Amino acid sequence: xxxxxxxxxxxxxxxxxxxxxxxxxxxxxxxxxxxxxxxxxxxxxxxxxxxxxxxxxxxxxxxxxxxxxxxxxxxxxxxxxxxxxxxxxxxxxxxxxxxxxxxxxxxxxxxxxxxxxxxxxxxxxxxxxxxxxxxxxxxxxxxxxxxxxxxxxxxxxxxxxxxxxxxxxxxxxxxxxxxxxxxxxxxxxxxxxxxxxxxxxxxxxxxxxxxxxxxxxxxxxxxxxxxxxxxxxxxxxxxxxxxxxxxxxxxxxxxxxxxxxxxxxxxxxxxxxxxxxxxxxxxxxxxxxxxxxxxxxxxxxxxxxxxxxxxxxxxxxxxxxxxxxxxxxxxxxxxxxxxxxxxxxxxxxxxxxxxxxxxxxxxxxxxxxxxxxxxxxxxxxxxxxxxxxxxxxxxxxxxxxxxxxxxxxxxxxxxxxxxxxxxxxxxxxxxxxxxxxxxxxxxxxxxxxxxxxxxxxxxxxxxxxxxxxxxxxxxxxxxxxxxxxxxxxxxxxxxxxxxxxxxxxxxxxxxxxxxxxxxxxxxxxxxxxxxxxxxxxxxxxxxxxxxxxxxxxxxxxxxxxxxxxxxxxxxxxxxxxxxxxxxxxxxxxxxxxxxxxxxxxxxxxxxxxxxxxxx
Numbered sequence: 001x002x003x004x005x006x007x008x009x010x011x012x013x014x015x016x017x018x019x020x021x022x023x024x025x026x027x028x029x030x031x032x033x034x035x036x037x038x039x040x041x042x043x044x045x046x047x048x049x050x051x052x053x054x055x056x057x058x059x060x061x062x063x064x065x066x067x068x069x070x071x072x073x074x075x076x077x078x079x080x081x082x083x084x085x086x087x088x089x090x091x092x093x094x095x096x097x098x099x100x101x102x103x104x105x106x107x108x109x110x111x112x113x114x115x116x117x118x119x120x121x122x123x124x125x126x127x128x129x130x131x132x133x134x135x136x137x138x139x140x141x142x143x144x145x146x147x148x149x150x151x152x153x154x155x156x157x158x159x160x161x162x163x164x165x166x167x168x169x170x171x172x173x174x175x176x177x178x179x180x181x182x183x184x185x186x187x188x189x190x191x192x193x194x195x196x197x198x199x200x201x202x203x204x205x206x207x208x209x210x211x212x213x214x215x216x217x218x219x220x221x222x223x224x225x226x227x228x229x230x231x232x233x234x235x236x237x238x239x240x241x242x243x244x245x246x247x248x249x250x251x252x253x254x255x256x257x258x259x260x261x262x263x264x265x266x267x268x269x270x271x272x273x274x275x276x277x278x279x280x281x282x283x284x285x286x287x288x289x290x291x292x293x294x295x296x297x298x299x300x301x302x303x304x305x306x307x308x309x310x311x312x313x314x315x316x317x318x319x320x321x322x323x324x325x326x327x328x329x330x331x332x333x334x335x336x337x338x339x340x341x342x343x344x345x346x347x348x349x350x351x352x353x354x355x356x357x358x359x360x361x362x363x364x365x366x367x368x369x370x371x372x373x374x375x376x377x378x379x380x381x382x383x384x385x386x387x388x389x390x391x392x393x394x395x396x397x398x399x400x401x402x403x404x405x406x407x408x409x410x411x412x413x414x415x416x417x418x419x420x421x422x423x424x425x426x427x428x429x430x431x432x433x434x435x436x437x438x439x440x441x442x443x444x445x446x447x448x449x450x451x452x453x454x455x456x457x458x459x460x461x462x463x464x465x466x467x468x469x470x471x472x473x474x475x476x477x478x479x480x481x482x483x484x485x486x487x488x489x490x491x492x493x494x495x496x497x498x499x500x501x502x503x504x505x506x507x508x509x510x511x512x513x514x515x516x517x518x519x520x521x522x523x524x525x526x527x528x529x530x531x532x533x534x535x536x537x538x539x540x541x542x543x544x545x546x547x548x549x550x551x552x553x554x555x556x557x558x559x560x561x562x563x564x565x566x567x568x569x570x571x572x573x574x575x576x577x578x579x580x581x582x583x584x585x586x587x588x589x590x591x592x593x594x595x596x597x598x599x600x601x602x603x604x605x606x607x608x609x610x611x612x613x614x615x
Contacts, residue, residue: 071147072137073170073179080148087154087162087186092322094186094193098152100145101166101182102130103193106322108270114224114467114475115295121220122272122322127299129216130195130274130320134180134205143214144168149182160188179205191323192333197316202308210281211306211316215274219267221295225478228543232268232460233297235287236340243339248298253286256304263302266325266340269463269477273321273337280304324463327360342461344454351454358387359458367464374470377547381554385562388447392562452552459547472498476547491539499549500541504534506556513563 071078084104085096097104105124113120131145149166157163168180181198199205223229235254236245238261245266246254260280264273283304290296308314321337323329330338343360344352362383366376385392459465465476473480481495488494511533541549 070140070142072140074136074147077147077168085152085154085164087164089186090189091191096164098149100131101149113222115221120222122270123217125218127216127218132211132213157185162186192319192321195318195320199314202314203310206308209308209310211308213304213306215302217265217272218299219265219297221297222270229268230297234266236266237263238336243336248287248289256283264340265300267297269325269466271325275319277317281307326463342457344457348453351450354454355458359454373465373468373476377551378554381551385558391447455551456548459545465547473546477545479543480546492542497542497549499546499553500538502553503541503549504538506553507537508534510556510559
């Protein structure tokens with residue numbers, strides 16, 4: 001398109017007009033804004049002055065009157081100051097508040113927050129509440145956290161226990177009665193706290209004889225890798241004797257229509273359970289996963305209903321567990337609490353028995369006298385490899401037989417060339433005559449899969465490995481990152497794990513050594529597979545716990561040593577050749593599967609020959 005001078009002048013004038021239009025409108029808008037600001041200032045100046053202090057006082061009085069009306073017989077518990085009472089044993093320190101007569105925070109003595117190196121605190125936010133509704137007057141009710149309990153003293157109980165008691169009194173000043181008592185029992189060397197609610201005249205305090213308990217719990221970040229912590233955080237419960245769980249990133253609520261023994265939040269390495277000794281009648285639990293900026297893993301709210309016996313006095317027995325996600329500790333507590341530890345869940349539930357009856361007993365045995373957890377993992381690896389050694393030997397023997405047949409397989413390739421169908425038929429015939437199973441080496445590899453998944457679950461959930469250093473790794477429960485990029489690489493991350501590199505290199509050596517023992521592969525994919533798989537492992541392993549990549553490295557080193565020793569010093573290749581010749585002389589009985597396979601291959605061969613003749 002060609003422009004003349006008039007066209008250019010026209011476009012320039014049009015652009016000038018647009019510029020002037022926007023400039024003029026911006027000026028007008030600024031002027032209007034200034035005029036409105038002046039008007040607002042004049043209006044504020046002409047308003048009558050209000051005494052803010054008096055207004056605040058009036059609002060406080062109105063609120064106080066409203067609370068007094070709602071408080072009914074508990075009017076004297078409306079006003080007060082928050083006071084904390086602290087009790088502790090050898091494993092934790094727990095603070096209680098008189099506002100609601102409930103726990104304020106729990107500090108675990110033997111664990112530190114790896115994100116900020118401060119002691120691990122559970123249930124320590126303003127969101128955390130353990131409250132219920134009580135009737136205070138006709139058509140009036142309040143939540144217990146709106147009232148100030150009295151008492152709050154620590155007393156020594158039987159067998160070294162400590163008892164913390166809060167009381168909520170009702171009635172007039174002349175005849176106050178102890179309507180509600182919250183009793184907490186702390187036991188020596190235990191993470192579980194018994195919580196008993198004692199009610200006087202429960203019929204008047206509760207509607208329809210039901211105590212509607214609300215448990216709000218916020219799981220604050222405790223690990224350096226918040227994303228991995230969220231992936232390993234779950235909501236669990238025992239409903240009608242059956243355990244179930246939900247990952248926090250997949251669902252956000254669960255309803256209970258049957259009786260519930262307990263509900264809990266597992267935050268990878270730390271658990272909090274609310275246990276009803278007489279069972280919850282029904283309820284519901286909802287949770288949200290806030291953004292990473294708040295350093296909160298999950299916020300959960302459970303509304304659970306408890307049936308209370310009618311009578312002059314009633315007791316609601318509960319327990320709360322604040323502690324590590326330690327399988328051994330929770331197993332001793334009983335009640336199925338240990339089921340929330342991820343030793344194999346969902347589609348991987350089949351590996352849980354491996355962890356329960358093999359991995360954990362062996363690990364605990366070595367933990368009793370070996371001080372280094374890295375060495376314990378190496379010893380655990382050695383024991384596992386010894387357990388599967390018969391299958392490993394069978395695999396290497398099968399590989400040796402395959403190696404003995406390589407010259408004959410090479411002759412078949414020369415004979416049949418590119419005819420893969422005929423080559424496959426003759427190769428299977430050769431294997432059958434020699435008594436060799438070409439899939440004999442696959443069994444140990446397949447057996448490694450459930451073991452790997454079992455150990456992945458075990459190392460990801462084992463609190464013993466948390467913040468434990470070994471070699472260059474600062475934390476065996478997290479990835480080691482001595483090499484930091486300073487920027488993020490898709491799928492790989494912002495670091496490189498040395499244990500992962502060691503696992504990848506040893507896996508490559510195993511693949512190359514194994515390929516040297518098998519017949520030459522005509523399939524290009526099989527030729528490049530030893531190089532492709534380690535690349536996948538690099539991206540998969542780089543963010544996994546260093547305990548797992550260390551196990552994989554040790555396992556690979558043991559594999560390389562076993563392969564070399566067995567192939568060169570244990571297996572007699574001359575005997576193998578003699579055995580193959582002996583097998584060839586024996587009469588062969590084909591299985592029905594072999595007969596059908598050969599028939600199919602023969603039909604395919606004939607069909608291919610007919611197609612070639614037509615061409």
